[in-house]
Amino acid sequence: MVKNGEVLAIAHRGEGEGDHAEYIALEKRLPDAAVAGSTIYTTLEPCTTRNHPKIPCVDRLIERKVGRVVIGMLDPDPRITGRGQRKLRKANIITDLFPHDLMAEVEDLNREFTRALELLAPESTVQTVSAYPQVDFEFKPEKILVGEVLSRPPKLILIVRDRGTARLKEVKLRTTQYQFDFNAIVPPIVTKLPEGKIRIDPGKYELIFNKRIPPAMGTEQVLARSIKGNGGEKRIDLSEMKSFRFVTPPKPGEPGGAGGPPLNQLAGESADLRFYAIRVTFLDTGLNRRFCYYKVISCQEPYLYLSTIQA
Numbered sequence: 001m002v003k004n005g006e007v008l009a010i011a012h013r014g015e016g017e018g019d020h021a022e023y024i025a026l027e028k029r030l031p032d033a034a035v036a037g038s039t040i041y042t043t044l045e046p047c048t049t050r051n052h053p054k055i056p057c058v059d060r061l062i063e064r065k066v067g068r069v070v071i072g073m074l075d076p077d078p079r080i081t082g083r084g085q086r087k088l089r090k091a092n093i094i095t096d097l098f099p100h101d102l103m104a105e106v107e108d109l110n111r112e113f114t115r116a117l118e119l120l121a122p123e124s125t126v127q128t129v130s131a132y133p134q135v136d137f138e139f140k141p142e143k144i145l146v147g148e149v150l151s152r153p154p155k156l157i158l159i160v161r162d163r164g165t166a167r168l169k170e171v172k173l174r175t176t177q178y179q180f181d182f183n184a185i186v187p188p189i190v191t192k193l194p195e196g197k198i199r200i201d202p203g204k205y206e207l208i209f210n211k212r213i214p215p216a217m218g219t220e221q222v223l224a225r226s227i228k229g230n231g232g233e234k235r236i237d238l239s240e241m242k243s244f245r246f247v248t249p250p251k252p253g254e255p256g257g258a259g260g261p262p263l264n265q266l267a268g269e270s271a272d273l274r275f276y277a278i279r280v281t282f283l284d285t286g287l288n289r290r291f292c293y294y295k296v297i298s299c300q301e302p303y304l305y306l307s308t309i310q311a
Contacts, residue, residue: 001025001066003038022046022057026064036065043072043106045084058084061093068094072106076114100136133284134164137293153239153246156297160224161233166286168227171234172220173280175243177213177299180273207273223280244276246299274299 001008011024019028021042026035046057046069061069069088074081085095097103107114142155162168186204193199221243224234238244278295 001030001035001038001040003035008033008035008038020047020057022060023055026060037067039068039070040066041070041072044110045071045073045075045080045082046088047075047077048080048083048087058087061088062091066093068096070096070098072098073103073110076110076117078117100138133168133282133287133291134162135168135282135284135291135293136161136163137280137295139295139297155240156238156246158223158236158238159233160227160236160280160282161231162227162229163231164284164286165229166284167229167232169225169283169285170290171222171224171227171280171282173223173236173241173243173278174220175279176277177245178275178277179210179213180207180275181210183208220281227282229286244299 001010009025009029011021011029013019013021015021015024016028022040040061046061048056048058050056069085071085075084088095098106136159138159138161140157140159142157144150144154160168160171183206184203185206188203189201191199191201221241223236227234239246276297276299278297280293280295281290282293283290
């Protein structure tokens with residue numbers, strides 16, 4: 001459980017006999033804490049049913065007014081699959097899934113748990129429901145060799161992959177640029193230690209919002225009219241799109257470049273930091289609903305980013 005960048009509690013199932021992690025975190029560790037608006041990272045979808053008098057975890061999260069729940073895998077129990085996520089969304093709580101590679105790791109670690117439930121309830125007789133599209137958004141920055149000189153911004157490939165069975169339609173992109181000021185609150189300090197060692201205190205920095213620059217290329221751009229299911233994908237080089245203006249890395253000898261003088265700011269960037277907020281919308285024909293996927297990337301290689309997805 002995290003709030004304002006601070007870890008409030010960590011818990012796992014089984015710390016108490018039959019107790020779920022949500023119960024331990026909320027009732028044992030933080031019974032009187034203000035956790036409204038916090039983010040929960042859980043490896044398993046919160047349960048929606050428990051034997052009386054126990055309270056389902058999803059109801060506890062709603063009662064404590066958490067702001068966001070990030071799920072590692074949907075519960076393979078057919079009584080719960082997708083229902084916990086839907087109930088959270090109905091309560092206006094943001095739900096996300098772990099990235100694809102981390103979800104695969106969680107599912108692998110829980111394979112015996114999943115297998116046991118599948119043996120109890122064969123797939124042919126169980127109808128599971130998921131309110132979440134099976135779509136991956138993978139960003140692949142171009143690999144640049146040390147000392148390599150580029151006369152253009154590094155490539156950034158967006159791969160939209162449909163892992164579900166239904167086709168995606170009307171995949172559209174909208175970009176908005178945000179500009180921040182980089183302010184050093186406490187400058188870094190280098191201290192010499194005995195035996196030729198040094199200690200570096202990184203100091204403190206903050207990003208201050210400067211301005212928002214509306215999309216330059218209209219409201220939305222069409223990335224794909226249609227993407228077929230079962231692994232179909234579309235690749236787009238964002239660096240070639242007119243709606244982006246990525247920063248070219250400094251050349252050797254230039255400030256911040258190889259062999260050049262040091263730069264008291266990010267290499268290849270001005271004192272103002274620029275980021276792109278990317279919104280991709282698409283229609284999942286199986287669920288018959290439109291979804292939005294958001295990504296925040298830097299205008300400078302290696303294009304660090306954050307993401308979320310919602311209906």
